[in-house]
Amino acid sequence: MSQTVKGVISRGKDQPVEITTIVIPDPGPGEAVVDISTCGVCHTDLHYVQGGIGDDYPYLLGHEATGIVSAVGDGVTEVAVGDKVILNWRAVCGECRACRKGEPKYCFNTHNATQKMTLEDGTELSPALGIGAFAEKTLVAAGQCTKVEGVSDDQDAAVGLLGCGIMAGIGAAINTGEVKRGESVAVIGCGGVGTAAIAGAKLAGATTIIAVDIDPRKLEKALELGATHTVNSKETDAVEAVQALTGGFGADVVIDAVGRPETYKQAFYARDLAGRVVLVGVPTPEMTLELPLLDVFGRGGSLKSSWYGDCLPSHDFQMLVDQYRLGRLDLDAFVTETIGLDEIDAAFEKMHSGEVLRSVVVL
Template sequence: MQNKARGVVARKKGSPVEVVDILVPDPGPGEALVEVQACGVCHTDLHYREGGIGDEFPYLLGHEAAGIVEAVGPGVTNVRPGDFVVLNWRAVCGRCRACRRGRPQYCFDTHNASQPMTLTDGTPLSPALGIGAFAEMTLVAAGQCTKVDSESDPAVAGLLGCGVMAGIGAAVNTAPVRLGDTVAVIGCGGVGAAAITGADLAGARRVIAVDVDARKLDWAERFGATDSVNARHTDPVAAIRRLTDGFGADVVIDAVGSPETFRQAFYARDLAGTVVLVGVPNPEVQASLPLIDVFARGGAIKSSWYGDCLPDRDFPVLVELNQQGRLDLDAFVTERIALDEVEAAFGRMHNGDVLRSVVVL
């Protein structure tokens, strides 16, 4: 059976998105049908619209989502109808070499629903990150559903589906930040602000926010930054060293992903310190560092995949910390919007006016 729903579709590269009717199949083996309650507007969705990720148009956008499981297919045991879930884009397989070695956060064979969602004329849709949640309902692999406390706000919990989890995880899982560490975060948009939150949560004694936008530096203080550096006016490497007794930070997180910010992160860390790259680079750019400096400075250079999270492990804990008032996830929600306001929200996000716009259905 096909279920009709409204969804936000990018038909071709660079064109404004449209709200259209789509068809969503009933779940097959290993799949779940989810009624979407809220979905955050992420830069990744804009990258899809602009053709920066692929050219498999038309795309059904949206992926930072939470909602209610409507139905499940044969063989599904992890969720059942009525469960409140946060969607994730890395459903681990349990069989690949990473999973067999006890490192499922690096699963090399993550999967999505097998059946396509389509336009009403039968044209298959490519769901963003295998989710496609700017829609009244979506079809996903059951492993993409993580059950969390049903009392949590869908607009808040759904943000764990991508950017917020990526930033928190970069600090808590990938680095990992330890009690008493000094941490610098370069780029204080949604992911960077989440990395600041994660560093604060992990017990960093100093968290230095770096950005070229004074508004984002003001936001960073709310998320736990103890110091801020405006890189438009100040050399961030020199400033970070000055704030860390001349040594550099124990951990520097690059939440931008440009050659310039990666180089700044490398030289702003202490000897034997750690650089974490969580900002997604443009596929065409390259970074260049003197190999002798890489050798002489020691330490680690890491990339963070989705905050190296395990959704079933991490999502429920972070939701609980939010409900206890120990983790202010609500602060990431700048505005709540309707489904037909996504195109305008892209503009506000691109201009840096919001941390997250969230579609509420």
């Protein structure tokens, strides 16, 4: 029997978000209903509101979430009713060419729930990243539920951020950039994802971690989460500053957490010979990049893009939860404030102005 709950939707481009009643169907085969506990306000949700991802309105927003599984459909073996889960948007299929060659973290056929959540009048909703967690309950594919253990209820707000932005940043450093003990890392852009990349570099054992941004507040927070040096690129040439802090050579790994042509060029030239560049900031469709091909060849190394931190949720989420519990990863520091469903528009404004790392909705 379907259920009605409150959820936050976007009806059209640049319109204020709206709390309304949504209908959650009973889970079908391979699906699960999750009672949402917390959900972070991620920049991706704002992209949906601004029309930067598509125009399949209305969108049910929210995706960085923790919750409790309240019902499962036929054939579900990944989770059971009562399990605490972090929701993910990479439910691997196990059958695509990436999965078949043993690289499920690159699954090319991730899946979502088959059924649609709707408004009371039957209008189908498009859940953000296939999740839609600014709601009291949501319907997802069971594979989007990653069971975690050892998490108390008062830790949900912090742990739920692993569902998207924090995982993307940490994974960009550890998984994509393959940061090693003793290496130098520079991170360009110190919002939520970039600051998470700094925390990931620290966790991996980097000894020189350089935070680059134009906002002094963000640079101060980066120092709290593991940066050893900061560069205000509004006042100082970022490439020259990174080179000066690394013996004149450049960093072993440079992570672009902004995703603009100018920041990518900074990352490209701020790395050492044979160094690695990682792009985790998301460009917009009209952006183009021009680099001298001889420089691409002559500098060697690798240029990588990081998708969701190249993570495998079934492995990485619990591993990072354990690092959090051991005091090696300060997820609490990413939670700037907790809010209600009626404060999401205000949270978007604070995020846009750089006032917060993360606002987290607590249901």
